Amino acid sequence: MDELSTIGFAPGQSPLHQLDPRTKQALLMGLSAISPWGRLTFLVSLSVVILLSFRAAGIRLSRLIGDIRYFLLFLLFVFVVRTVTFSGGWIPNISVELAGEALMVCWRLLMVVSMGALLMATTRAADIRAALVWYLKPIPVVDEKMAATMVGLVVRFLPVILFQAAEISDAQRARGIERRKNPLSRLMIFSLPLFRRVFLSADELVAAMQARCYSEHRTLPDLSFSRHDGLAIGAGILISLTVLFP
Amino acid sequence: MSIIQTTHLYHRFADDTQGLCDVSLAFNEGEFTVIAGANGSGKTTLLRHLNGLLLPESGAVTVCGKSVEEDPMAARQQVGMVFQDADSQIVGETVYDDAAFGPENLALGRLQINRRVTRALEAVDLCGFENKRPHHLSGGEKRRLAIAGVLAMAPRVLLMDEPFSNLDYPATCLVLDQILNLHSNGHTIIITTHDLEKVVAHAQRLVVMADGRVVEDGLPTEVIDGVARYGIRPPCSVQLGKGIRPWMS
Numbered sequence: 015m016d017e018l019s020t021i022g023f024a025p026g027q028s029p030l031h032q033l034d035p036r037t038k039q040a041l042l043m044g045l046s047a048i049s050p051w052g053r054l055t056f057l058v059s060l061s062v063v064i065l066l067s068f069r070a071a072g073i074r075l076s077r078l079i080g081d082i083r084y085f086l087l088f089l090l091f092v093f094v095v096r097t098v099t100f101s102g103g104w105i106p107n108i109s110v111e112l113a114g115e116a117l118m119v120c121w122r123l124l125m126v127v128s129m130g131a132l133l134m135a136t137t138r139a140a141d142i143r144a145a146l147v148w149y150l151k152p153i154p155v156v157d158e159k160m161a162a163t164m165v166g167l168v169v170r171f172l173p174v175i176l177f178q179a180a181e182i183s184d185a186q187r188a189r190g191i192e193r194r195k196n197p198l199s200r201l202m203i204f205s206l207p208l209f210r211r212v213f214l215s216a217d218e219l220v221a222a223m224q225a226r227c228y229s230e231h232r233t234l235p236d237l238s239f240s241r242h243d244g245l246a247i248g249a250g251i252l253i254s255l256t257v258l259f260p
Numbered sequence: 261m262s263i264i265q266t267t268h269l270y271h272r273f274a275d276d277t278q279g280l281c282d283v284s285l286a287f288n289e290g291e292f293t294v295i296a297g298a299n300g301s302g303k304t305t306l307l308r309h310l311n312g313l314l315l316p317e318s319g320a321v322t323v324c325g326k327s328v329e330e331d332p333m334a335a336r337q338q339v340g341m342v343f344q345d346a347d348s349q350i351v352g353e354t355v356y357d358d359a360a361f362g363p364e365n366l367a368l369g370r371l372q373i374n375r376r377v378t379r380a381l382e383a384v385d386l387c388g389f390e391n392k393r394p395h396h397l398s399g400g401e402k403r404r405l406a407i408a409g410v411l412a413m414a415p416r417v418l419l420m421d422e423p424f425s426n427l428d429y430p431a432t433c434l435v436l437d438q439i440l441n442l443h444s445n446g447h448t449i450i451i452t453t454h455d456l457e458k459v460v461a462h463a464q465r466l467v468v469m470a471d472g473r474v475v476e477d478g479l480p481t482e483v484i485d486g487v488a489r490y491g492i493r494p495p496c497s498v499q500l501g502k503g504i505r506p507w508m509s
Contacts, residue, residue: 022353022393023393025393138357140352140353140357140364218343221313221343221348222349224313224336225311225340225341225343225349226336226361226365226413227337227362227413228365229333229365231367232364232365233363233370233373234364
C-alpha cells in the first residue's frame with residue numbers, strides 16, 4: 015500500500031493538513047469552477063501554489079505522476095484529438111494555435127486532478143464526509159448523510175482498488191501476460207479478476223462495518239475554522255483574480 | 261447464565277449449500293470457547309449469526325435474552341467480532357480513526373470516544389501508533405488494531421475468526437497473550453480455528469463442527485482425542501500422549 019500514499023490520506027502536520035476540510039473543499043470547488051476561464055497567468059500561479067503545497071505536505075511528485083499515469087495518458091489523448099485535424103483527406107494537419115488551446119485544456123484538467131489528490135492526501139475521509147454533510151445540509155432534496163457516506167466510501171475504497179489492480183497486474187506479468195498481443199483479451203483477463211476481488215472486498219467491508227454498528231447517525235469529527243483558513247481563502251481569492259489576466 | 265444462545269439454527273446459502281444444520285449451543289458469560297472444524301465446516305457462518313451479520317433460515321439466536329433477528333444493532337454492541345482478514349475490517353485511515361469507528365457509530369460524545377480509543381489501544385499495546393496508517397502496520401499489529409476497534413465498543417463477548425492466521429511466531433504470542441488478558445478481565449471469548457495447537461490449552465470448552473453440524477461439545481480434555489476424524493490436527497503434545505499442554509511458555 016506504500017505506493018498509494020498520494021491518493022490516500024497521509025497523516026502529517028503541514029499547513030494543508032491543519033486547514034478545515036470545508037476550506038479545502040471550497041478552494042477545490044471554487045478554483046475548479048473558474049479554471050475553464052483561466053489563461054496562462056492563472057494556470058502558472060495555480061501550478062506554483064500546488065507544487066509548493068505538495069512539497070509542504072511531503073508528497074513526492076514522482077509518486078503523484080506514477081499514481082495518475084493513466085490519467086496522464088488520457089490527457090495525451092485529449093491533446094492529440096484537439097490538435098490534429100484532417101482537412102480534405104487522410105493527411106493529418108497540426109495547428110500550433112490548436113495545440114496551444116489543447117495544452118491549456120489539459121493543463122486545467124491536470125490542475126483539477128492535482129488539487130483533488132492534494133485534498134485526499136491531506137484530509138481524513140471522515141473529515142471530507144463531515145464537510146460534505148455541512149455543505150449539503152441546506153439543500154432540501156438531498157439526503158446529506160447518505161450522499162456523504164457514499165463519497166466517504168469511494169475515498170476509502172479507491173486506494174484499495176488501485177492496490178488490488180496493481181497486485182493483479184504484477185501477478186499476470188509474472189506469468190507472461192505481455193506475450194499476449196490482443197489488447198482486448200488482455201483487458202478481459204485483467205478486469206474480470208479485478209471486478210471479482212473488488213466486489214468480494216466490498217462485501218467484506220460492508221460486513222465489517224455492520225459488525226461495528228455502522229449507521230448514518232454517527233458522531234462526526236469536530237470542525238472549526240481558524241485564522242489559517244482565512245489566509246487560505248484569501249490566497250484562493252487572489253489566485254482566482256488572476257483569471258482576469260491573459 | 262447464558263449470554264448467547266442458538267436454538268435449532270439452520271442456514272442455507274444462495275447456491276443451496278447447507279451452511280448450518282440444527283445448531284443449538286449456549287455460551288456462558290466469562291467462558292472461553294474454541295470452535296474447531298475443517299475448512300467449510302460452518303465455523304465462520306455460525307459466528308456471523310451470533311451478531312446478526314447473517315440471519316438464519318430457521319431457528320433463533322438470542323444475546324442477553326434478546327432476539328438477534330429483532331434487534332441486530334443491540335446484539336452487535338454486546339458481541340464484537342474480529343474478522344479473519346484484518347485488512348477487510350480496517351476502515352479508518354489512521355489507527356486512531358479505525359479504533360474510533362465503532363464508538364462514532366454509537367453516536368457517543370467526542371470526549372467519551374477519545375477515552376474509549378485510548379483504553380482500547382492501551383489494551384492491545386498500540387499506544388503511540390495513533391497517527392500511523394493501518395496499512396503500514398505489520399500483520400500482528402493489524403490484528404491487534406482489529407481487536408482494539410472492537411474493544412472500543414465495549415462489548416461483553418468477543419468473537420474471533422481464526423485470529424492467528426497469517427501471523428508469525430512473535431505476533432501470534434502477542435495476540436494470544438492479549439486474548440488471555442481480555443478473558444481474565446471478564447470478557448466472554450469465542451474463537452474459531454482449525455489449528456488447536458495454540459489456543460486449546462487455555463479454553464474451557466471445545467466445540468467441534470463438521471458439515472455445518474456440532475459433532476462434539478465438551479471440556480477440551482474430553483473432546484480432544486477424537487478431533488482428528490473431523491479433519492482437525494490434534495496438538496503435538498496430545499499426539500505424543502502428553503495431554504493438552506500450553507503452546508506458549
